[in-house]
Amino acid sequence: MHSNHDFFRLAGRRLLGLLAALAAGSVGIADDKQELLRLLRQEEAYGPISQRVPGKAPSTSARAAQESPQIRTSSASPRPPISRVRSASPIAPEKIEINPAERRVKPKKSPSWLTSYTIGPGDTINIAMYNRPDLFRESVPVGPDGTVSYLQAIGVRVEGLSLDEVGEKIQSEIRDYHPRAKVFVTPAELGSKQxxxxxxxxxxxxxxxxxxxxxxxxxxxxxxxxxxxxxxxxxxxxxxxxxxxxxxxxxxxxxxxxxxxxxxxxxxxxxxxxxxxxxxxSLRNEYYILGAVSDPGRRKMPTKLTVLRAITDAGGFTKEAYKMHVLLVRGSIHNPTTEVINVRDILTGKKADIPIQNRDILYVHKRPFHIAEDAVDSAIVTFVQTVAAEVVNQNYNPLSIGAGD
CATH class of the missing domain: 3.10.560.10 (Outer membrane lipoprotein wza domain like)
Structure with missing residues (x-):
């Protein structure tokens, strides 16, 4: 049987191996999940590895002493609060360019669809021929395939065309039968734009x-x-x-x-x-973990949750994940407060694991970053796309709120 001293020494070796793999980016999905979960359970039982005394399990008072300033900031020197823009990390990284497609979309003062309406399925149109009131057709529907029919012009594709272009195309189709025809198209009911x-x-x-x-x-x-x-x-x-x-x-x-x-x-x-x-x-008790984890998405908020446990519950990092830092987004998504969390510092016991709050967004990037500005746009866009996907797939079901929440 191993002594407590051997147990802690073995745990320390495994942690060093995990950190080396984190730095090299070689930890697989299954290894991440097992190692993070094992370290979480050990931390819950014995406290952070760097604060344990070989040969002796810490008492309640010893665990209280683990809050000492040498290991993590105490009440006299509190952990920096979640701040807007950047982390307190001393690293001065190279600025990472964000894909312009990931930027937030600026509203237009005059939307283009108002200046030139284009026809599509769901619209109905009126079609008239100059000097031929007998050939007037009212409320001609645009079919699901984007086509209309008028006289000898059968199945004319009009989707994406303006009203004038539709008239010209129908006129061209019936020219053999009506050489001097002049066709006019007006909207009857607009339903293609939603x-x-x-x-x-x-x-x-x-x-x-x-x-x-x-x-x-x-x-x-x-x-x-x-x-x-x-x-x-x-x-x-x-x-x-x-x-x-x-x-x-x-x-x-x-x-x-x-x-x-x-x-x-x-x-x-x-x-x-x-x-x-x-x-x-405002009632749902939930959080999002997004980005390079095995099972990203929306999750029920348990009574107690930390960053490491959230990553573990999401199946761990993917092979493409940048495992050194994760981004915490809190509050309004229009003007959020953010914090860059150093995963290695938590695993080594230099910092305490950070609690997740209701409606937080935790984002794991695929690219290295050290300041929040480098990743926050990607996080917000991923959040928006995740919500949209849930709605499209009809999976956005209300999460039950238990009595203990």
Whole structure:
């Protein structure tokens, strides 16, 4: 039987091996999960490895002493709070360029679809021929395949064309039968351009974008934000700090909390086709772990959760993950507070494992970074895309909130 001294010495060797693998980036998914979980269990039972006394399991008072300033900052020297922009790391890294496609999308003052409407499935059009009222056709539907039919022009593809271009194309198709025809096309009902309002609104769903529509008008079209009652008092069920407008796979650069609570109408952007408004819930007890982990996504928030346990619960790092640092995003996604967390410092006991709070986002990047600015855009865009994927796949089901939460 091994003595306690041998146990701690063996644990120390395994930890050094893990750190070497972390530095080399060679730890596989299964190894990460096993090693992180083993270290977590040992830390819960004995405290951080660097603070253990060989041959003796620490007592309750000894565990309290593990909060000494030599190992981690105490109440006299608290751990730096989560800060906006950058970590307190002394490393001066080379600036990493962020892909411009990962930047937040700027709203347009005059959306292009308003200046030149293009036809698509769901629209109906009126087709007329000059000086031939008998050939007028009203409310001709654009088929699911993007085609229309008129007289001898059968199955003419018009999707993506303007009204004038549709008229010219139909005119070209019937020229053999009507050589001097002049065809005019006008809209009857516009239904091909749509937006979606999802989340904590009274009537979520898709809505036709048949006129200029702002964010507030779209929310009003969904009958407004859901309201609950407690002891006869009404309260809104939305968390606007984490609500957003999605566009082209990114987040539209508007702050819904400023729009709603501060009346900042500069945030009330015009919507474009395929935009979606997500109104987050203020009741769900959840967090997100995203990026280079084996099983990224939204998770139920347990009573107690730390960074290492969250990574372990997500199956550990992938082979492509940058394992030295992870990014913690907290608060509003429009103006978040961030912290770069040094995983190695936690594993070696130099710093305590950091608790995860309700609605936190933990992001594991594939590229090295040392300051939050290098990764926060990627984290927010990944969050937006994850929420969108959950909605599209109809997997965004409410998470039950237990009595103990």
């Amino acid at each position: 937006i979606a309002v999802i989340g904590q609104v009274k009537e979520p769903g898709k809505f036709a974008l048949d006129r200029p529509t702002t964010i507030l008008e779209a929310i009003a079209g969904a009958r407004g934000i859901q309201v609950g009652q407690v002891s006869g008092s009404a309260f809104e069920l939305a968390d606007l700090e984490r609500s957003f407008v999605g566009r082209d796979g990114g987040k539209l650069d508007v702050d819904l909390s400023k729009l709603y609570f501060q009346g900042d109408f500069s945030q009330n952007a015009q919507l474009e086709p395929n935009d979606y408004i997500f109104i987050a819930s």
